[in-house]
Amino acid sequence: MRFLLFFLVFNISNFISAQISNNDENIYDSLFVKWNDTFLTPKNTALNLVCPKIDTVRIAVIGLGNRGMMAIERLPQIPTIKIVAIADIDSNKVNKALRSLHDTQFDLPKPYYEKNDWKLICQRNDIDLIYVCTHWELHTPIAIYAMEHDKHVAVEVPAALTVDECWQLVKTAEKTRKHCIQLENCMYDFFELTALNMVQNNLLGEVVHVEGAYIHDLRSLNFSNTYYWNNWRLKRLQQTNGNTYPTHGLGPLAHLLNIHRGDKMSHLVSMSSDQFGLTKYANDQLKDSDNWKGNKFEKGDMNTTLIKTANGKTIMLQHDVTSPRPYSRLFTVSGTDGFIQKYPKPTIALEPKAHFSFSSKQIDSIMTVYEPKTIKEIKEKALKVGGHGGMDFIMDYRLIYCLNNGLPLDQDVYDAAEWSSIIELSKKSVRSGSKAVKIPDFTRNNWNVLNKVSYYLK
Ligand SMILES: NC(=O)c1ccc[n+]([C@@H]2O[C@H](COP(=O)([O-])OP(=O)(O)OC[C@H]3O[C@@H](n4cnc5c(N)ncnc54)[C@H](O)[C@@H]3O)[C@@H](O)[C@H]2O)c1
Secondary structure (H helix, E strand, O other): OHHHHHHHHHHOHHHHHHHHHHOOOOOOOOOEEEOOHHHOOOOOOOOOOOOOOOOOEEEEEEOOOHHHHHHHHHHHHOOOEEEEEEEOOOHHHHHHHHHHHHOOOOOOOEEEOOOOHHHHHHHOOOOOEEEEOOOHHHHHHHHHHHHHOOOEEEEOOOOOOOHHHHHHHHHHHHHHOOOEEEOOHHHHOHHHHHHHHHHHOOOOOOEEEEEEEEEOOOHHHHHOOOOOHHHHHHHHHHHOOOOOOOHHHHHHHHHHOOEOOOEOEEEEEEEEOOOOHHHHHHHHHOOOOOOOOOOOOOOOOOEEEEEEEOOOOEEEEEEEOOOOOOOEOOOEEEEOOEEEEOOOOOEEEEOOOOOOOOOHHHHHHHHHHHOOHHHHHHHHHHHHHOOHHHHHHHHHHHHHHHHHHOOOOOOOHHHHHHHHHHHHHHHHHHHOOOOOEEOOOOOOOOOOOOOOOOEEEO
C-alpha cells in the first residue's frame, strides 16, 4: 500500500482527488464503520452503549457564555434537534440567546435564570439531552443529576476535575444506562480525523510515541473582568498546578492509541516549571487598582506530563496558557513506518524517505485520499456553520446522528473519565517531585474487550 501511495503522490497527485470523489466507497475508510449488533459488550459496562433512537433530540443548553452561545448558534443548523430550555444566571445572556433562536427556531425554548434552575430542567420529562457549557465546577454535578433524571448529557471539557468525580460519572452512566459524552471538539478537526484514519490503515506501522498539547496564550482573556464569568479560569490557575486542561491535547491521541479499546494508560509522571508569566503580566499590564495585581498563582507556566500505556507506548502532553507563543496542540504521531505532525506546520514523512516531509501539495493529496467519506459529505456545511473552523459542527452533527439512530457515541464516559483524570493525577505527581502516579482503569478490566476505536454509521 505504501508503494502505491508513493506512486500516486509523486506521479499523479491530481488524479487522486478525482478518483476519490468519483467513488461511492472510499476504500481507505476504516474509522467510520457500519454498526453491527455483534459489537455489543457486556451489560455491566457502558462500552458501546446503545440507547433507543430519538427522532428529534430535545436539548437544554445550560451556561450561555462564550461557548454556550456558540452552541446556540450551531445546534439549530441540525434539522433533527429542538432547543427546549436554556439557562444562565446572567439574564442578559439568556435574553441574547432567545433573540438568536428567534431567527432559527419556530418554538422558543423556556428560559431559566436562577442558580439552581439546572435541577428543574433535569427534572422535566420532555428533554432528551442536557448540553452543559458552564464553568468547570458545575460539569460533574449537572452531568450526574441529569443522568439520574433519565437524560443523556454532553459536557464541555473537562468533564470532571477530580478522580473521584471521574468515577462518579462512570458509575452513574453504567447504572442509569445514559450517554455521558465530553464535548471534545478537537477530535473532529479535519487533520486529526484524517490522521486517525491513516493510522487505522496502518500507514505509520506501529504507533510508538505521540505528543499533544494545549498551548494557548490566554493571559489577556484570563485577566479580563468580563470574558470569563467570575474569573473562574484564572481562579483555577491561582489554586492548582499540573495540567489543568488536558483533553484537547490528549483526546485525539487516546483514540489514535485505542485507549480502552485494546490498550490503557497505566501511569504518568509530571513536571511543571515554576510560575513566571502570570506575575509578569500582572505587574506589567494591570493597573495598580486591579484586584489581581500582586496575587500569587500555583500553576507553573509549562506543565509536561509523560504517560506510559500497557502496550508500551508513550504520550507526551503539555499545557501552557501563560506564555507569549503561537497556539499549538502539537499532534505529533511517530510510528515504526512514518510520522505525522500538525503543529507548527503539517508534516507527513513515510518510510523509505522519512528523513524528509512530503511537500504541502503532496500532504494535501494524501489527506484527500484518507479523509473519511462521512467527513467529506458534511465538510461543506461544517465549513459554512463553523465553530473552530468546522470541527464544532462535526462534533454536534455526529452526536445528534448517533442519538437519532440509536448508535454508540464516538466518545464514551470512559474517555471523559480517563482524559479528565489527568488533571488531578498530574497535580499529584508534580507535588510529589514528579513521582510516578498510577492511572485508574475506569473500565475495571474491560479495557481490551474492544479492539479498536470506531465511529459508527447506521
Ligand atoms: N471545546 C472548546 O473548544 C472550548 C472552548 C472554550 C471553552 N470551553 C469550555 O466551555 C466551558 C465554558 O467556557 P466559556 O468560555 O463559555 O466560559 P464563560 O464564563 O463565558 O461561560 C460560563 C457561563 O456559565 C454561567 N453560569 C455560572 N453559573 C451558572 C449556573 N448556576 N447556571 C447556569 N449558568 C451558570 C455563567 O454566567 C457564564 O455565562 C468551559 O468548561 C470551558 O472549558 C471549551
